[in-house]
Amino acid sequence: PEKPKVTLAVGGKSLVVYLPLTVAEQLGYFADEGLDVRIEDFKGGSAALKALLGGSADLVVGYFDHIVRLQAQGRDLMGVVLMGKYPGLVLGVRTELADKVKTPADLKGLKVGVTKPGSSTNYFVFYLLAKEGLKPTDVAIIGVGGGSSAIAAVERGQVDAISHVEPVITTLEKRGQIKVLVDTRNKEGTEAVFGGPYPAATLYTHRAFVEKNPETTQRLVNAIVRALQWMQGKSAEEVVAIMPKAYYQNDPELYTEIVRNSLGMFSENGLFPEAGPKTAYKVLSMFDEKLAAAKIDLSKTYTNAFVERALTR
Amino acid sequence: MDKRRVRLLQLALLVFLVLGWEFSVRLGWVDAFFFSKPSEIALRIFEWFKSGEVYRHLWITLAETVLAFTSGTLVGVAFGLWLALSPVAAAVLDPFLKALNSVPRVILAPIFTLWFGLGIASKVALGFTLVFFIAFFNTYQGIREVSPVVLANARMLGAGRNQLLRHVYLPSAASWILSSLRTSVGFAVIGAVVGEYLGASAGLGYVISQAEGVFDTTSVFAGIVVLAVFVVLLDVAVSVVERRLLVWRPEPGQEGGTV
Amino acid sequence: MDKRRVRLLQLALLVFLVLGWEFSVRLGWVDAFFFSKPSEIALRIFEWFKSGEVYRHLWITLAETVLAFTSGTLVGVAFGLWLALSPVAAAVLDPFLKALNSVPRVILAPIFTLWFGLGIASKVALGFTLVFFIAFFNTYQGIREVSPVVLANARMLGAGRNQLLRHVYLPSAASWILSSLRTSVGFAVIGAVVGEYLGASAGLGYVISQAEGVFDTTSVFAGIVVLAVFVVLLDVAVSVVERRLLVWRPEPGQEGGTV
Amino acid sequence: MVRPTNSTPAVELLRVTQRFGEYTAVADVDLRVDEGEFVAVVGPTGCGKSTLLNMIAGLRPPAAGEVRVFGQSLEGLNRRAGYLFQADALLPWKTALGNVALGLSFAGTAREEAEARARGWLAKVGLGGFEDRYPHQLSGGMRKRVALAQVLIMDPKILLMDEPFSALDVQTRQLMENELLRLWEEDQKSVLFVTHDLEEAIALADRVVVMSAGPASRPIGNFPVSLERPRDVTEVRLTEAFLEIHREVWGLLREEVMRAHGQA
Amino acid sequence: MVRPTNSTPAVELLRVTQRFGEYTAVADVDLRVDEGEFVAVVGPTGCGKSTLLNMIAGLRPPAAGEVRVFGQSLEGLNRRAGYLFQADALLPWKTALGNVALGLSFAGTAREEAEARARGWLAKVGLGGFEDRYPHQLSGGMRKRVALAQVLIMDPKILLMDEPFSALDVQTRQLMENELLRLWEEDQKSVLFVTHDLEEAIALADRVVVMSAGPASRPIGNFPVSLERPRDVTEVRLTEAFLEIHREVWGLLREEVMRAHGQA
């Protein structure tokens, strides 16, 4: 390959949405392709993206949303393989309020926790409200952070509902703190909410990188696709078994549960469904005037060429 | 040395930095995505103040900073005094304090949320843990630097423990303590902003965090600039206190009688 | 006051804290999800060292800390010296430095990555920005505290600028500078760890960050404990330096001739 | 006027030794200051005079032996004593007035009263008008006088004075000496007065103690001064008796100093 | 032996004034120290003697008037002068040896040589064996002697001495005085010597200058001392000529001090 040493940036490597990356790493698929992949872990997808833009990382494993946003800012980024078909965003409500709040419409006047203002979890709430005819200002959005501070915020009653991703959701569920209202970890939920597939975890980079290093890109895609295929039909326990011990040692049961809840999210072959990017753009541009104003050629945000080649091997 | 020349030089330096920045961006030497442009940042700040939306955030951050600063300083100074005057306690607690000071506060955020909720208190707590140690270490050392002759004199004149504190230890350690204030003003702000950044619903850190989420570097820098101006103003306040407390010192070059 | 008693008291305090923690968790007063259990933490640390996987991380964090600490201290002291001896420069730069010190380093992380890449350098830079200011402010103040008589004496004896620095300013400011080292050891570690925490592929901060991602509080605390022990050891090194540099001081209660 | 020898001495040193690390400054010192007695201590520089005063003040306990104050073994600070230090010991952050009023305010005297009395004392030491100066704004001799007022205002029963007048010009010095004598005569103070000025020692004291050169210094001479009281320090210097004692002490001291310098 | 009056004076003050804020310490002072001349300055405490020395040392430029050194107007520090400060000015972080060797090492002398010479000087001031002590481990008089050695080792052309011997016992003081005279006579040093001891002033100097009481102090008396050289400081005190000058100066000083105290 043109570039046997590759640096991948990821915003939270141990997060379950990026599971296929760890699978490929743990099973040695990158090495099998003759690549020396170094995975740099960041706090959050936007930090990982900045590492790419700054030139210190070659590719990013992150959310598709970012590609769309950055296209609007004139950065020619493109996804080369899709790992998550569904965004995995979940809206839950504190158990005590479960009988009062049955749909997003009931959130009016309540405090909703999100990872960070301006993040996907935040827009997810806005989107749900908009679908019910409510305005963003009808709820109070509170940033609760990504990790256990989110748990703390719910348990202390600092927020009434929470829009978050794994592992926070399953953890809260297991602790009996929330009841899930809206769930996009699976096909039904995602289609009910977004009316179509919504691409999530993606391996992406600059178009220039892809053009300059087609072989390297191909091999990376090969490894990821192989990991996705390996995951097909595996049980949560089987997947957990190959994970680094650090991921599950604290509470294997909880981790297995999280994986089980998430297995449906992953793409079985890595292909971007054609409707996916449109859904993403539609949702994102609802709350971002700059994005709405920008002319974005969605066909440039991804390519299935590498995946197709990988699948024919 | 005169005030006006200093102000002029400062202005010149500022203009130079700002222009350098502006042109580096415009000429494409640095990437606007990461650095934005001073002109845009200025515009953004102007808009913030014009629309008035920034006041609420500024006010919250100010409150957090001032609370963290005063509580951290007071407790740090008190603790420093106590330990400096109780050698055994100091020897025993020393490694514990050092160890505590090395804990990255960012990691403690969940615990702060758990204990203090998401409101002002948890940000104040975060700032407190930064300010406290700076005030503590400086006070501790300052007290130990007290001139033994002056101390002995005050004791012979019948000073009790509290009187020694008030009339000897504190004035003597004043320049140490004030110096710690200089450093910790900045850290108090950092505590507040990082706290907001990690989870909040208002404050400058919140604004910055939100801007970061949508890659709005201009707003991020606008936030930083507002912050910085804010700290410089706070520091002026500290300087005023310092000048009032240290009237008794020889100004450099005016030490006639002593030399 | 004797060493053994101090060690015993420290041990007692440690045992008390650890047992208190353990039982609060076991009795359900505090939630193991957030606080883990000392016994488990100890076990985890033991496993880390047994399997040897922690050494690589420890080594990287150590390297970053030491680099940030030494570079930050050296540059901070040099800068402090320079400004303390050039009143105009000090007056001009003062607000700029204050403003810079107030910038939350967490927000700068992406820029550091941009400039210094993903390796050690960007973490060192983060630690540097913390250590620098502490060393700078303390040195600056320490230099200004030099006794005017001693200074005049050295000048009359023919000391040039560099000789004044070496024989008067630096020894006189030594206790200020050393005190800043005490504070900044902790901050150097924080810089390194936060840098790793925000983006890295190795180091204790990385370990902690990974653990946080899967709610492995035990590993988070294990990381913090390893860190803390590590800082206490670094601090012992600083103390040794301090004792060697300050032999000339009266030990408390030994100031016979002076009193 | 010869003072009555009181039964319990104000200060008594019993085989007192002081060490600094390896160095023995004073060894096996026996010394006694009766109530109302004025004792002057002279000796080669560095012999251990300040060391003695520090022990009597309770600032540094002796390595061996015992210090007794009014018959009681001294523990901690000597609360009956006022100590005029050899080194500059004013609080740099207090004005002259604040420094002089300090002891009174420690004792709980109301601020106005303390300041009024401090003002009076500053005038007595010739520093009226300098109330608001900080120590660094005063000359060496002025600082010494402020320190003098600072101690005397407290009216202590025992006065420890370490070269109090050496930074003063001759005339001011004599004014201060006379003032000191007046105070001492007014109420039976016990004074231990370290000086290098032999004439001053003889002119003021009831007894002059001569210390040997260090290390391991101790008193080697004890000269009672039987000059009339009240004395005027200027006039007394011209009497025959004065010159007699002066010659004696001088001879002994000279020997000691020569010995010390010979040793080195 | 009367010194020849040289045409360019070593130090010359021309209508020099010094102020501290509102307070005028010295005003319109004219003073001249010839090359090889030994001038003693006496005056009431706080009149401005140290202030004068500071100006001549170049540590604080005068508020008005001019200081000339060997005919040249003084800018910045006076590099020809050695200054023995009134206050403690040793470097606390250097041993006695290190302090004495300091000036030489600043001048680039090799370490061994500097230390050897410093050792010699310490012995001369009677402090052989105390080389390794830090200042805080020395007595007041010992520190003064270290400072003396520190200045004299540099062999400056102009010597400014501010009460150098006041902390020494009489005998050590006389040893030092004789040493100083010897040095001065060996090579035409110009000395400006501040003291409160009138006898010392007359015994040592070619000329005694009396300052008036402050504020706005200036020289009000100028007494040439025409005693034979070389002098022995002990013996010269007994001569008639000595007593004559002493009486004169004394009278003037007494008046000044009384005026000062009366004022206050």
Ligand SMILES: Nc1ncnc2c1ncn2[C@@H]1O[C@H](COP(=O)(O)OP(=O)(O)OP(=O)(O)O)[C@@H](O)[C@H]1O
């Ligand atoms: N902290 C100390 N460490 C070591 N030696 C000391 C210390 N303090 C005093 N000494 C020594 O003890 C001796 C006596 O000192 P002291 O100050 O009592 O002398 P002194 O009689 O007051 O002299 P002077 O007349 O010069 O004031 C000196 O040799 C001094 O060097």
Ligand SMILES: Nc1ncnc2c1ncn2[C@@H]1O[C@H](COP(=O)(O)OP(=O)(O)OP(=O)(O)O)[C@@H](O)[C@H]1O
């Ligand atoms: N920094 C200062 N600020 C204000 N006044 C000062 C300062 N330095 C000196 N003075 C005043 O100047 C006058 C002269 O001081 P100086 O130290 O020269 O006196 P001196 O003649 O050396 O006295 P002494 O014999 O006591 O040493 C004093 O009245 C003093 O209070």
Ligand SMILES: [Mg+2]
């Ligand atoms: Mg003494």
Ligand SMILES: [Mg+2]
């Ligand atoms: Mg003086």
